[in-house]
Amino acid sequence: MTKTVDNEPVVRVRNISKRFGGNQAVDDVSFDVTKGEILGVIGPNGCGKSTLFNCLLGQYRPDNGSIELDGIDVSDWSPPRRAKHGLARTFQLLQIFETMSVRDNLKTAAQEHIGSAARRLFMRPDMGLDGEVDDLIERFRMAHLADELAGNLSYGQQKLLDTAMALVSKPAVAFLDEPAGGVNLTMLADVEQQIRDLNVHDGATMVIVEHNMEFIFALAHRIVVMAEGRVLMEGTPDEVRNDPRVVEVYLGGH
Amino acid sequence: MEQFLQVTISGLATGAIFAISAVGFALLWQTAGAVNFAHGEFIMVPAVLILALGTQEPTVGIPDFIPLIGGANIGVALPSAGLPWGLLIGFALTIPIAIFLLGYLFKVSLVDRLLQPGGDDIPLVIATIGLGLFLREYVHEAWFATPQPFPSVFGNGFWRPGGVAISADDIGIIVACTIVIGALQFFIKRTYLGRQMEAAAQNAETARVLGIPVNRMVLLTFAINAVLVTIAGLLVSPAINARWDAGINLGLLAFTAAIIGGFNQVRGALYGGFLVGVIQNWSGAYLSTLYRDAGPLLLLILVILVRPQGLFGRAEERRI
Numbered sequence: 001m002t003k004t005v006d007n008e009p010v011v012r013v014r015n016i017s018k019r020f021g022g023n024q025a026v027d028d029v030s031f032d033v034t035k036g037e038i039l040g041v042i043g044p045n046g047c048g049k050s051t052l053f054n055c056l057l058g059q060y061r062p063d064n065g066s067i068e069l070d071g072i073d074v075s076d077w078s079p080p081r082r083a084k085h086g087l088a089r090t091f092q093l094l095q096i097f098e099t100m101s102v103r104d105n106l107k108t109a110a111q112e113h114i115g116s117a118a119r120r121l122f123m124r125p126d127m128g129l130d131g132e133v134d135d136l137i138e139r140f141r142m143a144h145l146a147d148e149l150a151g152n153l154s155y156g157q158q159k160l161l162d163t164a165m166a167l168v169s170k171p172a173v174a175f176l177d178e179p180a181g182g183v184n185l186t187m188l189a190d191v192e193q194q195i196r197d198l199n200v201h202d203g204a205t206m207v208i209v210e211h212n213m214e215f216i217f218a219l220a221h222r223i224v225v226m227a228e229g230r231v232l233m234e235g236t237p238d239e240v241r242n243d244p245r246v247v248e249v250y251l252g253g254h
Numbered sequence: 255m256e257q258f259l260q261v262t263i264s265g266l267a268t269g270a271i272f273a274i275s276a277v278g279f280a281l282l283w284q285t286a287g288a289v290n291f292a293h294g295e296f297i298m299v300p301a302v303l304i305l306a307l308g309t310q311e312p313t314v315g316i317p318d319f320i321p322l323i324g325g326a327n328i329g330v331a332l333p334s335a336g337l338p339w340g341l342l343i344g345f346a347l348t349i350p351i352a353i354f355l356l357g358y359l360f361k362v363s364l365v366d367r368l369l370q371p372g373g374d375d376i377p378l379v380i381a382t383i384g385l386g387l388f389l390r391e392y393v394h395e396a397w398f399a400t401p402q403p404f405p406s407v408f409g410n411g412f413w414r415p416g417g418v419a420i421s422a423d424d425i426g427i428i429v430a431c432t433i434v435i436g437a438l439q440f441f442i443k444r445t446y447l448g449r450q451m452e453a454a455a456q457n458a459e460t461a462r463v464l465g466i467p468v469n470r471m472v473l474l475t476f477a478i479n480a481v482l483v484t485i486a487g488l489l490v491s492p493a494i495n496a497r498w499d500a501g502i503n504l505g506l507l508a509f510t511a512a513i514i515g516g517f518n519q520v521r522g523a524l525y526g527g528f529l530v531g532v533i534q535n536w537s538g539a540y541l542s543t544l545y546r547d548a549g550p551l552l553l554l555i556l557v558i559l560v561r562p563q564g565l566f567g568r569a570e571e572r573r574i
Contacts, residue, residue: 057463083465095460097453099519099568108449112465120446165464 010035010205011087011173016055016065018048025051026062027229033173033207038199040220040237041209044249048229049209050092053175057089058082069172084112086172090162092181092209098151102142102161105150106133109165133168140164140194156187160194167198173205180212188215195219217241225249259418261539262532267424268493269531270431273524275486275508276515277438278479280523283512284455285475288365289379292386293483294505298498300352301487302393305402305496308344338405345407345488349481357480360385361473386501394498401495407488427489434485435524438478442520451475507534507547510554516567525566529553 011033018026026048033039041049055062058079066075074082097105107129114120114128137146140160145153150161159179166174180191192215198204199219210216216223217237225232225240227249233240240246275297282288290296364385368378408426412419442448453461454471461468486504494500507530515526530550537549563569 059459079462080465080467083463089463091460091463095457095463097456097460099456100449100452104449108453108466109464111446111449169464 008035009033010070011207012068012071013056014066014068016052016062016067018051018055018060018062024229026055029065029226029229029231031224031231031234033205034222035205036199036203037205037221038195038219039207040216040223041207041226042211042213042216042223042240043226043232047226049226050177051229052226053089053177053209057087057175080112083169083171087175088166088169088171088173089175090166090177090179092177094155094158094162096150096158096162096165098149100150101147102137102150102153103130103133103146105161105165106136106168110168113169136164136168139197141190154187156183156191159183160187160191163191163195167204170202170204173207176206176208178210179208180210180215188212191215192219256417256419257539260420261535263418263420263428264424265532265535266528267427267531268490268535269511269528270428270435271486271490271527272507272511272530273527274431274434274482275504276511276517276523276527277435277520278482278486279508279512280517280520281455281475282479283517284520285451285472286361286365286369287375288369289375289382291379291382291505291509292389292501293508294501294503295386295389296356296479296483296501297487297490297504297508298496298501299356299389299393299487300348300484301404301491301496301500302397302498303348303351304341304344304484304488305404305491306344306397307347308340308342338407338409341405341407341488345484348484348487352480352484353477355480356483357476358473361476365476386505390498390501397498399498401497404491404496406492423492430485430489434482438482439520447474503547507550510550513564514550514554514557516564518563518567522564522566526564529565 009032013032014030016026016029017024029048029052031039041052043049051060054060055065056067058077062075066073068074069082069085069087072085074085074087077085097108100108110129110133111120134143134146137143142157142160142164145157150158153161159182163176163179166176176195179195180188183191195206195208196219199206208216208220217240220237222234223237223240224234225243225246232245232249233243235243275293278296279290279293282290364381365378368381369375406423406426408422411422413422414420440448442452450461450466451471451474453464453466454468455475458468461471490504491500494503508527511526511530512523513526514529515524516522517526530553533549533553534546538546541549557565
């Protein structure tokens with residue numbers, strides 16, 4: 001695989017900090033997300049990865065710092081507003097609509113990005129999304145499940161659907177929180193393949209938090225390593241793999 | 255056999271009304287997590303309003319209860335054409351009032367203040383019990399203490415096919431409720447706004463992340479509930495009259511219907527409503543009229559013991 005990336009930063013994260021009581025969960029974290037790249041975020045449990053996501057996407061209000069999308073400071077925006085302007089995310093725990101079909105889940109995720117709110121009200125019920133949604137379902141090899149209720153899918157399939165929902169609106173950046181978490185080995189290759197495919201063919205930009213090292217080292221162009229709320233280092237997968245500090249953090253004894 | 259059919263059909267008609275009331279109740283629970291113990295009064299108040307706004311039929315006048323200018327007849331005579339104009343005008347005028355009072359005002363003044371995310375829902379429960387009491391007593395003191403006759407939109411006709419007495423009112427109610435329920439189901443399952451609403455109801459956090467204005471969706475369900483209770487008030491009152499204490503029984507039965515069916519699903523509340531209506535009529539006809547409401551309550555106890563999520567509901571864990 002060729003890992004080509006141009007250098008235009010689409011998201012700029014600056015000095016994000018978040019404290020819960022006596023616990024500094026995120027401590028002065030800064031990095032850029034470049035257009036078209038897959039940026040991995042790794043670190044031991046409790047190093048603040050999910051808290052960082054929650055700060056960036058508006059679930060938490062950081063104590064300090066800012067996030068810029070295409071040069072615009074979005075730090076004070078509500079989560080729906082950030083979503084509409086191209087910041088999508090998944091959560092560590094599955095967040096799908098269980099009593100909707102797979103197709104309706106994807107439609108629900110995609111429909112907010114069409115036209116103006118007033119125009120959407122008077123559109124056909126499928127919002128002209130059927131083609132696009134079916135396309136994505138096809139690519140995720142879920143065509144036979146399109147009309148199945150999402151609650152009836154296997155965990156791996158639900159995880160895949162979750163990821164597809166974050167990406168169906170073609171966001172500027174998709175923040176994926178452990179897309180491989182809990183997925184069995186046979187499905188794992190699938191998830192990896194779909195994510196790579198979306199990146200290579202559609203130019204999807206992604207920030208991925210992941211515990212599965214093989215998975216993230218194979219996918220990411222760059223990796224940010226976090227420890228105790230701070231950025232420990234940042235580099236290519238090879239640089240990260242060979243850095244003694246990373247080894248130390250992961251083998252304990254920091 | 256004739257009697258059985260008769261009793262069942264009128265049970266279905268009553269049940270249809272319970273169904274739309276229970277659906278409104280269920281919608282508020284699903285989207286806002288709000289349990290409304292004033293739900294019965296929410297059906298009674300629009301009924302009283304319809305009567306107050308529409309009694310000077312067939313002319314449009316200013317109703318008596320408006321201070322100073324009340325009772326003045328601005329007198330637009332309407333062609334009768336066999337339609338109960340006063341009732342329909344009263345209904346049309348009540349809808350926006352209900353949406354404002356029972357939808358918007360209820361949400362911003364009580365629900366939003368008392369129901370904090372992740373908080374306790376007991377304050378709201380107590381507040382709605384109080385609200386119900388207030389509405390009841392207000393109508394009793396300020397409007398009328400004796401039950402007022404309430405005409406049916408569908409007239410007083412009767413058919414007797416094969417000896418089974420079927421009233422136009424019952425058939426009209428069943429048809430009207432079926433249309434309302436069908437439209438609501440279509441709206442929720444097949445339209446853009448409906449999908450937004452269902453998404454907000456199922457998982458507010460994800461809905462927000464997808465760009466859905468969750469708060470606006472919740473407000474929309476309150477408005478839909480206000481319309482549903484107004485329709486329920488219009489349809490149920492010919493049988494029980496417009497009365498200040500109608501809400502006690504209606505609220506109890508709508509609540510029973512929602513629990514029996516399972517009120518985390520619109521479908522559950524729907525079936526629960528029909529079931530309660532039919533069983534209520536059966537126990538009234540075959541046990542004793544004194545036991546009319548005992549049948550549904552027995553079923554309620556059974557359901558709570560055996561299948562607490564409701565006959566058609568999904569089991570759900572309480573998040574703490």
